Amino acid sequence: MPSLFITDHPKKMPRWQRSFALLLAVVLGGAAVAYAAWRLSLDLALAQTRDDAQRHLRFVAHELTGALDKYEAVPQVLARHPALAGLLAEPASKTQQAAVNALLEGVAHDAAAAAIFLIDARGLTLASSNWREPQTFVGQNYAYRPYFRDAMASGGGHFYARGSTTGTPGYFIAHRLAGATAGVVVLKVSLDEMEANWARSAGELMLADARGVVFLASRPEWKYRTLQPLSDATRKELHDTQQYGDLPLPALAREPSRTSTELRIERIATAAKKLRALVTEQSVQGRGWTLLSFTEIRGAEQIATGRAWAAALGWVSLLLTLAYLQLRRRRARERLAAQGELRAAYDSLETRIAERTRELQARVDELHRTEQTLRATQDDLVQAGKLAVLGQMAASITHEINQPLAALRALNDNARVFLERGMQADAETNLQSIDSLTQRIAAIVGQLKGFARRDELRVQPVVVAEAFQAAVALVSAEARRQRVRLDCLPVPEGLAVLGQQVRIEQVLVNLLRNGIDASAEKGGGTVTLQAEVDASQALLRVSDDGPGLSDDVQARLFEPFFTTKRRGDGLGLGLSISASIANALGGSLQGGNRPEGGAQFILRLPITQSPHGRA
Incomplete structure (x- = not known):
């Protein structure tokens, strides 16, 4: 049995044809939207411009009419003046003409008119306000002018024209004189x-x-x-x-x-x-x-064009928004389809992140412990350096204490003899000397105890003069023993640095002892301690008269365990520890040679407010 229905399946349009059709529709739609916006914007802008122009023209017309109307009464009033009628009756009278010329000249000046003149019935000008000028209207015939003919016919005339005598344009207002004597008085107004x-x-x-x-x-x-x-x-x-x-x-x-x-x-x-x-x-x-x-x-037109572009951009933005929404819906479907895989990948990523976090935390804890160990080691090294300095100064300090002890024994024996003999005053003098010597020994021991004390790094204001005094006190015995003079120059008043008293003293003691040893190599000399101010830093300078520093020594100056002293006289840690202390206090330590000979070291530390209230 033959089929009753025949189904036609038209071929699907190729993809490039669909894309071209879509692009054509977008372009034509954008052009239509842009043209409509341009047309509407231009019509509105032009209509507004027309309304503004019409208001302006009405104002200008009113201003022009008002400016001319205020002159209408001037020729009418002059037409009633008897002097004008008298001149028309006796045109040959020079007296009458002079009087009318003066009258018209004064009125023209007061009314700010370009000119006022009197014409007889034949059109001949008998008098004028510009009678003094070379191009005067007097004697000119203006019978051909419409304002004259209109005034003679109807009593008044108005006319704008270029002056046939002066060539100056103006608006003419004419009025016929009432009475038996015919004539016209004319006023000329300039619109320049x-x-x-x-x-x-x-x-x-x-x-x-x-x-x-x-x-x-x-x-x-x-x-x-x-x-x-x-x-x-x-x-x-x-x-x-x-x-x-x-x-x-x-x-x-x-x-x-x-x-x-x-x-x-x-x-x-x-x-x-x-x-x-x-x-x-x-x-x-x-x-x-x-x-x-x-x-x-x-x-x-520029405004309309701008709005047309804005409308076209709006059209494109609308299409892009629709395309974005379509793409977003498609992406949403894809995300829903792949949700299981993403969840598994997310869980795996979270697990890896947690493991990595635990590893990082363990490394941070290890670094923290290492830092604590390093800080403790550094403190031990600083303390060892101080004790090494004390050990190297032991002989000088022992000599410094033995002298007062020997004097104490002698004074004590003398005091016993004085008491046995009843010499009370001499015994009291010896006891006062004993007290002074014990105080001296206590001061030396106190300096040594303070210098040797283990302390933590606590930065605070330190008075430079006090640090100088303590450091000089610790090395003065060594300096005397090696016949080296210590020269401590005056410190700027109130100068204080940010640091720690004992550690600054430790650096100064190391630098002073190195200077004493270097100067002693040449048989004695002077070690100078000086403080200067450079902007926001204090420069604590220690210089000596020794042989100076060679290039090789300067290259390895702050290297640990490097020393130029004889074996047993030093470990080579003094300058290394001093540089470490300076860096920890926010400063620096530099070494070099002086131009006049010898070496110098500069300890730079930040300036701060003195604890005694002066900067």
């Missing part, structure tokens, strides 16, 4: 200050008359050009009235633009370039003039 204000303000403005001739503009190149080409009849009429003299009055170079269908966008030529601007108009009520504003739209 207003035009200068336009040039300084933001935006581009122009003012055109009823025929489309621009007579005021914020740009000089726009002035006396037309909004559209003039007809021959219009040009003849302008020539007859001499409103703009013989100027050619070419048309402005303007081209319409299609940026917006609802707004008027034009390209208008300037001196430097063509300005692409939004055109807004406002009529000046009662005068037939039109105010035009040209606002450049480049800023609005």
Whole structure:
């Protein structure tokens, strides 16, 4: 039986075609979103620009009307003045003419008008405020001017034109004199200050008359050009009235633009370039003039372009977000599928981390124990060094104590004899001497006990003068024995360093004893102990008159168990221990030769506040 249904399986679209279609859809969608955002942003920006320009034009028109209206009453009031009527009645009277010239000159000055002049019925100027100037209006005939004809016909006239006599443009306000004697008084107002204000303000403005001739503009190149080409009849009429003299009055170079269908966008030529601007108009009520504003739209287009790019980026971001969410869902499914393997790997990693942590902790504990052992060994080494120094000084110290002991025995025997003989005063003198000698022995023993005492490293302020005094006291016997003079220079007042009293004394004793031995090699000399201040450090300097240090000795100066003394006179640990003590106290120990001969060692330690209150 034949099959009733035939199923067609269309071929699946190749992968590259699917990718191309998807990319095309993304690009077209982004372009559509960007264009819509650009169109909407540009229309809103242009509409706002148009509203701002219209408000500005209404303000300028009101300002212009107000500036001109305040002059309307001046010719009306002057028309009633009897002096003007008297001059019209007697035009040949020089007295009348002089009086009216002076009157018009004063009024023009007070009203800040460009000029005020009187015309008779034939158009001849009889008097003027500029009668003193070379280009005076007096004697000129202005019967061809529209303001004269309108004033004679209807009582008043208004006209903007370039002056045919002076060439200076202005706005003319004319009023006919009432009475039997016919004549017209005219006031001329200059608009140059207003035009200068336009040039300084933001935006581009122009003012055109009823025929489309621009007579005021914020740009000089726009002035006396037309909004559209003039007809021959219009040009003849302008020539007859001499409103703009013989100027050619070419048309402005303007081209319409299609940026917006609802707004008027034009390209208008300037001196430097063509300005692409939004055109807004406002009529000046009662005068037939039109105010035009040209606002450049480049800023609005830049804003719209920026928003279009932002919309395109937003579109791309949206697609990337959707792709990310899709990828995240796929990854979530993969993570759920591989959760068992990840859990096993995580547990194995935790086990390895725990084992590694235990190993590291064991190594840290071992390092801590090693550090404690090293610190104890270092303390033992420092103590051994002090005891070695005491052993090497034993003979000198024994001699230092034996002298007072021998004197004590002699004084004691003498005191017994004095008492037997009843010589009480002599016995008391001997007892005082015995007391002084015992104090001397106690001081020597106290120095030795303090120097030999085992102590822990505790950093605190140490007065340098006290450390110098104690160190000199310990080696003075040795110095006398070897006929070496100790010279302890004055220490800066209140100088204190950060360290430990006994350990600083130990370093100084080692350096002094080395200096004494070196000076004794030359049969005696001087060992100098000196303290200096260098910035935030104190320099404790020990120098001698010995043979100095060779290059080989300087290279191994602080090497343990290295010594230049005879066998049995030293272990070679003194300088090594001293350098270790200096480093532990935050300082350093340096050795070298002096230019004048001999060696010197400098112990550098940080300066601190003296425990007695002085730095």
